[in-house]
Amino acid sequence: MTNPALPSPRLLLAGATVLVLLRLVTFAALAWDHGGLVTAMCQFDCFWYTRVGTEGYLSETHWANLGSAPNWAFFPLYPLLLGGLAGLIGASGQVAGMVLSNMFLVGLLLAGARYLRERGVTASPFLWFGFVLALPHTLFFSAVYTEALFALLSLGCLLALRLKLPLVAGICAALASATRPQGILLAPIVAAYGLWALYVRRAEGDFVRRLGEAALPVALAPLGLCLYVAAQYWITGDGLMFNHVQIHWRREWLGPLEWLRIGLMSWDWHRLPKEPTHSYETAWALAGLGIALWCAWSRRWAEAFFLAASILLPAASGLDSLPRYVATNPVFLVATFSLLARLPARVLGFVVLPVLALAHVPLLLAWYRAWGAVF
């Protein structure tokens, strides 16, 4: 099969930027009655990220008598960048966060186009752009949330491994682990690559040099999380504060199988779209696990592991937010698109993407109203 080259980087960058801006214009038009784009897009965790970014981890949360403690649930890389940009351009935290997220989204679209080409998918990258932007729940890529940055870094890690750049992969994994707790899931992938590289190059000699080349990315991969743990230990005395404060979000450890069973038995679709529903959340989780299974079937072990673990880890303590975790997972996006790309381009472009975009609209409006089904 031929593997046609991608359009020029400039054309791709321009296309991705224009499409992201067009989506923002659409979002803004729909936000007209909801206080404008920036106000309407800032819901739930947005307030946490902007406060941590602009006022720091020790700022008062005004949540019961808990002081600043719950702030530590929010990993530092995104709020650090948000605070830095807000200070640099003199904008509010919400504006700075939206600028950042949408820049990262453009980066994700470009990295995804390259990754898909490496994966053997020859469909137009502009269809890929349209798929990501139209898929319901990907509104989080444009919100003051970590989804775009995390997806960019984790896809960057996987892409770097495909391109045989393990040091870059290790750095991406380190940054991802400073962005979200799931970033640590990239560490075993980088480690497995290192072992594999050691094995296949076993005849090359100079074992110490090869061991160093394999070990450094592995040692780098969890660095973001470890630095965050060190900072928490230094400041609060509790290095695992980010985990301990999860009790405030009422997450309860029952294991993923039990939670998915509960979700399947709940059959509470009628609560959509105002409230989170176990049925809806479980449907997304199962869709994601199905795609992970397909990745495993296709012997794409790293993708299968990352997607499955990214779903099963949060599902062990609850079903909240699973639609977001699945829909914004870069492996879910590239794997689903690589399936859809088997359709004729016209069907994908003129039927599938419009249907997805239409399904996105009620979710966006529910988000603007801070309805729970979306978060």
Next chain:
Amino acid sequence: MGRLLLALLLATAQAAILGLALFAPRVGATHRAYYIDHTTQCWLRDDQGAVPDTDVIRPSALDPDTFCRLLPVGWALEEPFGRASRGAWSSRTGTELHLPLRPGDRAVRMVLRGYAPDAPAPQAQSVLVSIPGAARIATQVPHRGESTLCLPVPPGAREMLPITIAIAHPGRPSLVGDAHDPRATGLELVEIRRGRDTDCRGG
């Protein structure tokens, strides 16, 4: 060689950080109880919670701040299904309550309900009650049944009388909620009666 040394240095430093975080947190007792050991659902503050002046105190009727002031360790402020309808269920083997005493209170009666699915026959929950300045009391509360325990107030007791209750055979609280609740529950504190005019010899 340089990369290998750097990798080893990073790995050692990260292992040390994780080791400190896991095994040597530098936190106070309150933080440990609330965030790490989960022995309390209360984030304690001494100045919070109005002390009730009634003869009968029912945990289910207390606001959260007062609940936390009176039942600081080992009692569930909220059940997985919400606040308990009557009393408060224990959530660990060792529990502590702080009973506000009024001038003249001579005895405290605690109405307890037992929960001991794993206790040997005759099925009952064994508890050991300790009050500073008084002999410890060992008693049994029938499984799924209520029992009233009378405690004499020791002379010279302070305004807040600390009472610790050790529970011998806690089990999973399927009696009160869903069977997935992982806590070790053994006792429900249904209500507390304080008496100015009674002691433990009479009714």
